[in-house]
Amino acid sequence: MRKKEMIAMLLAGGQGSRLGVLTSGKAKPAVAFGGKYRIIDFPMSNCINSGVDTVGVLTQYQPLLLNQHIGIGIPWDLDRKNGGVTILAPHVKDGEQGDWYSGTADAIYQNMDYIDANNPEYVIILSGDHIYKMDYSKMLEFHKSNSCDVTIAVLEVTLEEASRFGIMNADENDKIYEFEEKPEKPKSNLASMGIYIFTWDKLRNALIENHKLHSDSDFGKHIIPYMLNNGDSLYAYRFKDYWKDVGTIESYWAANMELIKTLPEFNLYEDFWKIYTNSDNQPPQYTAEGASVKRSLISEGCEIYGNVENSVIGGNVVIEEGAVVKGSIIMENSYIGKNAVIDRCIIDQNSVIGANVNIGGGENTPNEDKPKIYNTGITVIGSGSVVPDDVSIGKNCVIFGETSKEMYNDGKLESGKSVITREV
């Protein structure tokens, strides 16, 4: 039987509802980041760069875009005869009805056959939600040298932040003796990053035992406490580099903007830890005579005729003459018409913004329908939207779907309003 030392299970089924319209129609791991990437590219590239060549990607919510993006894994060198990438969707099993994945651990439980077929010693559990570069092989060394049953990657956060995370209370050797999910009064600052290495037979047993107790097994809520009670050896592995959860509109925007600093904290330009992605063709990028581009990332295939400042622009975007794009994120294949002004806006892929459109002016009124999601002044245009010529749109607005001029009162959309013509 074939044997792999460690395989990865990448949880990519989450919706990421706090990203609002950006995750309508696609799972959070499929959201674009840093111009040409999608969030899932980071853990996928970490896998291959760490020598993990067998990756199961667990999808559930809106998987089409993710499936297309991953394909057979060519961009990550994960098209293998032995191993490679496998998409694992919920499925019907012998003699029972199929079940949706109802918890992080339940998703793994439902795919135990896949793991057994690869016969690994260790399994690393990853999520497709974070931006970071990490060498999982170093974490595995730590796991082996401490004879751990579970190693949990942790980040040192401030005590105020700690109550938003799962917190590990550990002894001076980083051996975990207690786990608290979002504690009100945290006793330690070691926050779980949702990255676990398990010795497979230990995890296998825990998954089966927990499935008997509840069908919605979750790593944080059930598996980790169960294994602690069981007397297994759990260690915290401290990670000191860049790690970003881009779970909200504001944090997503800020993490993108950080990349345009002259010396960003997160370096994409490193030769020996490349981030790979699937871009069908990679034509050059053109900046025209009348254009002005400063402090921005511009991806392949873009045609820039206007002005771009402090922005992150995805592949094959066209920005026409006289247009001004400031502090914005524009995703692939979008089109910005002549003399449009775009300020602090996120425009998802395949959108068309008409000529003379003005986005991002006016008062900072939170969004009327979803004030918890859109409240920091950023207007979001969902994928495939069309904004007609000559309209003006305020802050914290949401546009999703094709819109026409009648939908805007006097050609205006006040801050905090939405125009949604497609089912969300």
Added chain:
Amino acid sequence: MKAIGIILAGGNNDRLRELCSVRAVSAIPVGSSYRAIDFSLSNMTNSNIKKVAIITQYNSRSLHDHLSSSKWWDLGRKQGGMFVFSPFLSNDNSYWFRGTADSIYQNLNYLKKSNEEYVVIASGDGVYKMNYRDVIKYHKEKNADITIVCKDLKDSGKDLHDFGIMEFDDDMRMTDFEEKPVEPMNTTASLGIYVISRTLLIKLLETVIPEGRYDFVKDIIIRYKRQLHIYGYKYDGYWNTLNNVKSYVDVNMDFLKRDIRNMFTKESPFIDTKPKDEPPAKYNIGADVKDSLVGSGSILNGHVSHSVLSRKVFSGEGSVIKDSIIMEGSYIGNNCVIENAIIDKQVVVSDDKKVIGTPDNPVIIAKGTVI
């Protein structure tokens, strides 16, 4: 209408000076993100040709590097695929390829082991987008033995003395062919793209090679011009070839024209190349870029105008790059001036240095030079 492809990518060209001292012509970087061979190779796959041989000889290291995987052109297949042929030694053969016909003859098994009806032969140094299916269709309609793609180069600014010049009757049957004539008889030139039936090609090669004739143009096309039915297929689309430094500069600068660039990069089918997975280009606060192509992974701090920058180019603060071509991985320091220059790969230009040529005679800085 099944066909196999052969790309002749063995050539060197002294007139490309330092650009060709480290690589074959077909491996020269073009248009910021491509290499010359990407065009004919993508044309093959885009014409639904699933089996392509690439014949290399001269300094083929960088070409082999570029072709290290066939999957970027969707040729990583069990049926068909990409074959790269280099000269080899064996008990009964110790020759380099002695000419274009000989290079195919030495790999005759590729032809014999195929069963496709036609062969499309192209050279690896043309920059164009062509559906070879159209040529094959024409070839059948004309009932031709050989079809040669040709183009009127009257207003192209090309030196006709460098080309094979063709003359036709009213039906487009070729009546005469002059290779690199002193006095060209007209302005219609062969583009070095041929369609021929596989069995006829085998027969012709098996005839001419034992006679000590090794050149496809001289020993097959010209020698058999009356015996065979050779037809011309007029092509009107964009086409250029890398036959000297001027044409190299022209091809690159053509990519700055919106219609030509769109034809190559925005209109399906696309030209494929080996992906390099560089991050997006980064424009810093001092960047001032006009009318230029910028490759991914570049970091720009200075002025760039009317230039073609490949991947991973760095330009320092206060630097000025004008009317130049800068290849992958080159570093231009602070306050440099680069004008009418071709900077090959991995060149370092230190702070405050100037590299200035003229439009007619651009400076070429060889790969890896440190200034």
